[in-house]
Amino acid sequence: MEWLKKLSNAIDYIESNLDGEISYEEAAKIACCSTYYFQRMFSYVAGISLSEYIRRRRMTQAAFELQSTDTRVLDVALKYGYTSPTSFNRAFQNVHGISPAAAKSQGRVLNAYPPIKFSIQVTGGSALPYRIEEKEVMRIVGTRIPLTGDMEENKKLVPPFWNRVLQDGKFPEICELSNQFPHGVLGITAYQSSNEIYYYIAVATDKPVPEKMFEYEIPAATWVIFECNGHFKESVQNVFKRFLTEWLPFSGYTYAELPDIEVYPISKERPQEGYSEVWIAIKKES
CATH class of the missing domain: 3.20.80.10 (Regulatory factor, effector binding domain)
Structure with a gap:
């Protein structure tokens, strides 16, 4: 189970840096493996790529801020690492289906992607030859x-x-x-x-x-x-x-x-x- 703990620690590092720079190399170091194999293992376990996970988490947090504060769209974009309003708008729409500006309106449906948690679960006990x-x-x-x-x-x-x-x-x-x-x-x-x-x-x-x-x-x-x-x-x-x-x-x-x-x-x-x-x-x- 030690490796799952290390993987969880790497996720904690990512979560604590959603509004800053995320180093794949540092995340892999925490997980005690190379950058390439960290991304490879993550994609198998999580079912999505590491880059897509980070994008979804950042856009989830960005949506919360846009709906609950008066922060400008540009400031939210900069906070989550997007220097171009166009790229932020594209990433936001890919996750939520609407523009960041539209997300400020009440009643809009948005998608929330919670942090991944790795744990051992009792499944069906099916054989793995x-x-x-x-x-x-x-x-x-x-x-x-x-x-x-x-x-x-x-x-x-x-x-x-x-x-x-x-x-x-x-x-x-x-x-x-x-x-x-x-x-x-x-x-x-x-x-x-x-x-x-x-x-x-x-x-x-x-x-x-x-x-x-x-x-x-x-x-x-x-x-x-x-x-x-x-x-x-x-x-x-x-x-x-x-x-x-x-x-x-x-x-x-x-x-x-x-x-x-x-x-x-x-x-x-x-x-x-x-x-x-x-x-x-x-x-x-x-």
């Missing part, structure tokens, strides 16, 4: 695209990438390279540095790297491997959330901040549903 395995260095080969630090933006980039790989004929070529464990088509998000974040469609292999493809080595690690059945997009996201909120807090392990691996069955077309696995690197709590 997993196994733990040690794995030596894993070499993958395939194609890739660059990602950003914005989790919401990344969600928009990955599906079209899969479609392009299928349409240009690379997918069968990638599948034929597979000759190492784990067997299957791998979807891998690899953070190498703040300027080098990639999503790979690849396989584990010891074969040479074909032209216009890339290789990448994942360090030796301990992996918790979750089995899932269903529509891949929904099941994979659900596994990550359950890993962070149900499995990790009681496991005696921490997140190792290595590339996460999605394992899909090899097929001539993009697999849509069925049996898949999610590999997440872990390490013993110190």
